[in-house]
Amino acid sequence: MDLEYGQEYEAFRQEVRSFLDNNKLKVKGRAPSELTRQQYNDWLELQIEHGYWARTIPKQYGGYGAEPDLMHTVIMDEEFNRAGVMRGSPSQGPSMLVPTLLEHGTEEQKQRWIGPTMRGEVRWCQGYSEPGSGSDLASLQTSAREDGDDFLINGQKIWTSTADRSDMIFVLVRTEPEAPKHSGISYILLDMKTEGLEVQPLRTMSGDIGENSFNQVFFKDVRVPQSSVVGHRGEGWKIANTTLKHERNSLSSNAEGTLFRLMRLMEKETINGVSAMANPVYRDRLMKLQARVLAMKHHAMRLLTCSLKQENPGVAGLVTKLQNCQLGFDMASLAIDVMGELGALYDHTKYERDKGFWQAHSFFSLGLIIGGGTAQIQKNIISERGLGLPREPKPAKA
Amino acid sequence: MDFGLSEDQIMLDETLRSFLADQVSIERIRSLREESCPNHRDIWKELAELGATGILVPEEHGGSELSLLDAAVVAWTLGHAVTPSPFLGSSILATVALRDLSHKAIPGWLGGIASGETVFGVAATELFSKREEAGIRIEGGTLHGKAMMALDACNADFILVGVDPQTLAVVRRDADGVEVERLRTTDATRCTSEIILKDTAPEAVFENVGPTVQRMLEAGRITLAAETLGACEAMIEQAVAYAKERKQFNRVIGSFQAVKHMCSEMIADLEPARSLLWYAAHSFNAIPDETPLMSCHALAHASEIGREIASVATQVHGGIGWTDDQNLHFWFKRIGVARHLLGGPEFLRDRAAELQGLAKAS
Numbered sequence A: 001m002d003l004e005y006g007q008e009y010e011a012f013r014q015e016v017r018s019f020l021d022n023n024k025l026k027v028k029g030r031a032p033s034e035l036t037r038q039q040y041n042d043w044l045e046l047q048i049e050h051g052y053w054a055r056t057i058p059k060q061y062g063g064y065g066a067e068p069d070l071m072h073t074v075i076m077d078e079e080f081n082r083a084g085v086m087r088g089s090p091s092q093g094p095s096m097l098v099p100t101l102l103e104h105g106t107e108e109q110k111q112r113w114i115g116p117t118m119r120g121e122v123r124w125c126q127g128y129s130e131p132g133s134g135s136d137l138a139s140l141q142t143s144a145r146e147d148g149d150d151f152l153i154n155g156q157k158i159w160t161s162t163a164d165r166s167d168m169i170f171v172l173v174r175t176e177p178e179a180p181k182h183s184g185i186s187y188i189l190l191d192m193k194t195e196g197l198e199v200q201p202l203r204t205m206s207g208d209i210g211e212n213s214f215n216q217v218f219f220k221d222v223r224v225p226q227s228s229v230v231g232h233r234g235e236g237w238k239i240a241n242t243t244l245k246h247e248r249n250s251l252s253s254n255a256e257g258t259l260f261r262l263m264r265l266m267e268k269e270t271i272n273g274v275s276a277m278a279n280p281v282y283r284d285r286l287m288k289l290q291a292r293v294l295a296m297k298h299h300a301m302r303l304l305t306c307s308l309k310q311e312n313p314g315v316a317g318l319v320t321k322l323q324n325c326q327l328g329f330d331m332a333s334l335a336i337d338v339m340g341e342l343g344a345l346y347d348h349t350k351y352e353r354d355k356g357f358w359q360a361h362s363f364f365s366l367g368l369i370i371g372g373g374t375a376q377i378q379k380n381i382i383s384e385r386g387l388g389l390p391r392e393p394k395p396a397k398a
Numbered sequence B: 001m002d003f004g005l006s007e008d009q010i011m012l013d014e015t016l017r018s019f020l021a022d023q024v025s026i027e028r029i030r031s032l033r034e035e036s037c038p039n040h041r042d043i044w045k046e047l048a049e050l051g052a053t054g055i056l057v058p059e060e061h062g063g064s065e066l067s068l069l070d071a072a073v074v075a076w077t078l079g080h081a082v083t084p085s086p087f088l089g090s091s092i093l094a095t096v097a098l099r100d101l102s103h104k105a106i107p108g109w110l111g112g113i114a115s116g117e118t119v120f121g122v123a124a125t126e127l128f129s130k131r132e133e134a135g136i137r138i139e140g141g142t143l144h145g146k147a148m149m150a151l152d153a154c155n156a157d158f159i160l161v162g163v164d165p166q167t168l169a170v171v172r173r174d175a176d177g178v179e180v181e182r183l184r185t186t187d188a189t190r191c192t193s194e195i196i197l198k199d200t201a202p203e204a205v206f207e208n209v210g211p212t213v214q215r216m217l218e219a220g221r222i223t224l225a226a227e228t229l230g231a232c233e234a235m236i237e238q239a240v241a242y243a244k245e246r247k248q249f250n251r252v253i254g255s256f257q258a259v260k261h262m263c264s265e266m267i268a269d270l271e272p273a274r275s276l277l278w279y280a281a282h283s284f285n286a287i288p289d290e291t292p293l294m295s296c297h298a299l300a301h302a303s304e305i306g307r308e309i310a311s312v313a314t315q316v317h318g319g320i321g322w323t324d325d326q327n328l329h330f331w332f333k334r335i336g337v338a339r340h341l342l343g344g345p346e347f348l349r350d351r352a353a354e355l356q357g358l359a360k361a362s
């Protein structure tokens, strides 16, 4: 263990702090959806310029090109969270596609997609789930049939977050119908404007509020060059699993920022003239949550160290998604409780706190408990892959 | 010794369930959410014809004068069907208060509730929780101030106002100086609002009625618990039905032990809570000394297991549970919002301890 913040780190912290002091008014307290697209992209680009975003992505792919360093990451996260400002972008392109391309993409794919994705110029959605294939993702049916140098894609995806506002989709399709279910899948990059591709939005339980949109994506003879495959044909399952791993690590990693926001709320909110923070029951619940946030924060440091040393963290690496998503839901629950009667308010009604953030966050966190592999699937993975427990027996063939 | 619902209560439950399934379908409820207030008078009238609205109204005023346990059966069913109606405000809170009080207008008001002609909204929040400088005062014989998260007041004819824990007043909804603004919550099936009174002349003022105010809140809490548990029951039923039907990995998901356990934990929470609710409701008429404590626990406990059941039942559905189309969220939100009305769990438990004289940590 070496967590010395040498002088160099103190200087880095000062630098991040003054960057935020000078720039945070541009974005503070505003959800990305409240900025124009240009404002948001400029903000991302400014962060890349200073190395606070895309920090370890090589320069030739549009990143800042720094050596990975645990303490830098920790300091950036701490300072951004303290300032109440989102670092980088939580969307699926940067968090899932980019790490996948870095690991499996061709030189051309990396050159073409990583920079624009990190700068927000190209927005991606993830086309994995289908109506009949959610937890059992490998059973997916959307097909890509060879046609000259191209594939023709037919089928349907569902629960595709942000598809209605994305430029591109990374999609799993079955290219080898004869192969066993896990080895017939390919990972393809596709322009959302391609002919034959249609997006139908689905309303969610959170109504029109919240960052997430939910969609169905239909494919009818959608033509895509075979060169759009990432990795090799038929290896899509393996590649998707690296993406999912990134998704599961990124989901809800902003817990400390949410906790600070919760603390500010509890200081302001009063019931019968007494602040919520002074109520011992609420304070105790807050402290329990803080312990969980701190545990997950330091857990992330430990996992990052493992990944820098290319060590396998074992079962410790499998529990993050399960814990973080429930933690997000529980923080929203406390926020809603301390607001009492007013915690129920929604739809931009009078007296609503934080523009309805907490109710929306509660819905969203519940969605995250399900999305990207449900809590039950996470527990199966932890026990089977992490603890070596036997898999469930397959049901007898009918 | 006989701990359970009577044959009449079971019949009441069945009649109401089949009526609501036919007449107040979820499609109808979906269409009501676009309206300024979900408490549609047609539904209220239809409930009156079934004898539900006047369930606690004395017979002499046209009601059926049944017990709170009967009313809890109705509330359970309304929660189960996420029916929007002013049942809590009119048939419980206002009725329990008014039938205890005397004033020449009361027979007419209660008769109107029983016949479905009259709707009462109730401003009760400030009796136990004040925020945003809310509170109503009486000055020179007229009412001033604001009340928050009043129940069922938008479409009401009269509003029963909790002035302080000793004092109630009734105002006409359309009297001078009465402003009612809907406060929208996540739950589109319940009417909550802010009421501002400016120099409003009351129809009646009742002073030194502390015990009545307490009885009213107790009945309200038990009723709200019943609604929440009814909504929980409906969510469990939907989750179980889905688990029997949805297939992944070539088998119905209900054959996975993980899913079985989610379902069994939900029902293991619900059934004892139902028993507690029955006891609390029964105590209201039969053992009133126990009702203050029982009503706090019944509601606090329902709210706590409600939050868990709402989340787990949604999770059993996977992604589809998160959509608007699946409708599951109507129950999720009914349960979630009820948690904040008439006292949240922390408040209710604190009160429960206080009622038993348990020392407060200082």
Ligand SMILES: Cc1cc2nc3c(=O)[nH]c(=O)nc-3n(C[C@H](O)[C@H](O)[C@H](O)COP(=O)(O)OP(=O)(O)OC[C@H]3O[C@@H](n4cnc5c(N)ncnc54)[C@H](O)[C@@H]3O)c2cc1C
Binding pocket: A125, A126, A127, A128, A129, A130, A131, A132, A133, A134, A135, A136, A158, A159, A160, A161, A162, A212, A366, A367, A368, A370, A371, A372, A373, A374, A375, A376, A377, A380, B246, B247, B248, B249, B253, B256, B257, B258, B259, B315, B316, B317, B318, B319, B320, B322
């Ligand atoms: C907010 C949100 C965002 C999403 N975004 C995307 C996206 O951008 N792109 C995308 O492709 N998908 C997305 N999804 C879909 C998500 O990945 C799936 O919903 C999820 O994998 C579950 O699949 P399902 O919905 O088909 O549920 P099902 O797989 O049908 O699951 C239903 C229930 O059965 C349980 N179950 C299933 N199999 C087992 C088992 N073997 N053992 C124990 N329990 C089991 C589940 O845990 C769940 O409780 C999103 C979902 C949500 C909620």
